Amino acid sequence: MIEKNTHSVVVGYILWIFGFMGAHRFYFGKKITGILWFCTAGLLGVGWFIDLFLIPAMDREAESRYLDGAYDYNLSWILLTFLGVFGVHRFYLGKWGSGLVWLCTLGLFGFGVLYDFLTLNETVSGRNQLAAPRGGQGLTRATY
DSSP, X not given: OOOOOOSOHHHHHHHHTTGGGTHHHHHTTOHHHHHHHHHHHHHHTHHHHHHHHHHHHHHHHHHHHSOOSSSOHXXXXXXXXXXXXXXXXXXXXXXXXXXXXXXXXXXXXXXXXXXXXXXXXXXXXXXXXXXSOTTSOOOOOOOO
């Protein structure tokens, strides 16, 4: 069986440093708790600390949910987290029009960046499916 490597524990821990914003939870596809961490500063730091031990399990779950391919999840998430207001992650994914909008409006005044935190895994998975050769990998289930 070919092992997929869509997400990385190392990137998860890098994003965990900014975990009070929920970046690592969004990265691993945990949207609801990502929003909760975003609004409560990682459950006032308690949930953020506990996540230090949960990241390997979150990584294994994300590996089974998203389609591997030409576009790299890790690079997409690093670009979004650190340069998201400039739309660099959108340029990387070939979304030039919305990338220019993000660049000129600082990520649609910040709200677009939050939207991208919620949808980036599915966007990358969809781009990977489109880039896959016919008869290649099928869709994997991305739960919401």
